[in-house]
Amino acid sequence: MVYIWVLIIVLLTFVEIMTVNLTTIWFVVSGLLSLVSSFLTDNFLIQFGIFVVVGIILLVTTRPIMTKFLKKKDVATNTDRIIGMEGIVTENISKKENGEVKVDGKKWTAYADKAIKKDTVVEVLEINGVKIKVKEVCD
Numbered sequence: 001m002v003y004i005w006v007l008i009i010v011l012l013t014f015v016e017i018m019t020v021n022l023t024t025i026w027f028v029v030s031g032l033l034s035l036v037s038s039f040l041t042d043n044f045l046i047q048f049g050i051f052v053v054v055g056i057i058l059l060v061t062t063r064p065i066m067t068k069f070l071k072k073k074d075v076a077t078n079t080d081r082i083i084g085m086e087g088i089v090t091e092n093i094s095k096k097e098n099g100e101v102k103v104d105g106k107k108w109t110a111y112a113d114k115a116i117k118k119d120t121v122v123e124v125l126e127i128n129g130v131k132i133k134v135k136e137v138c139d
Contacts, residue, residue: 001044005035008051022066030055082124086137089120093134101134108132 009031012024034051041047082103090107093099093116101110103124109131116122122134 001038001042001047002035005031005038005047009035022063022070026058026063027051027055029058079127082132083126085124086121087124087134089116089118089122089134092116092118098131101132103132110134112136 009028012028012031016022016024016028030051030053033054034047037047037050085103087101087103087108089099089110090102091100093101093110093112095113095115098109098111099116101108101122101124110122110133111131112122112134114136116134116136121137123137125133125135127133
């Protein structure tokens with residue numbers, strides 16, 4: 001049974017290295033405890049029980065703490081500052097086709113809930129990737 005636990009530990013470690021999502025690391029630890037228990041008892045059910053119970057307990061109790069601790073900080077790009085700004089439509093926007101809007105001196109691919117003609121003043125509502133959602137400004 002020792003070889004089986006070593007194989008499980010190596011496989012789970014490899015999976016954790018490949019994913020880096022803190023999904024299998026808890027079962028690597030429980031596999032190590034099961035490996036130690038295989039030296040103390042030949043009963044596979046006890047070893048497997050240790051593997052499952054300890055793995056689940058570690059997963060449930062420590063994963064939320066570790067994900068908060070290891071969470072990467074979002075990098076601010078300042079693109080969200082154009083939300084609420086006004087721009088000029090440089091290419092017609094329709095419901096089915098994206099258009100183009102010039103906001104803050106830069107041209108953006110834009111879409112809207114209704115058709116907007118060229119040279120119309122619009123307001124930026126949100127940014128979705130590299131596209132902005134706009135609405136016509138009513139004077």
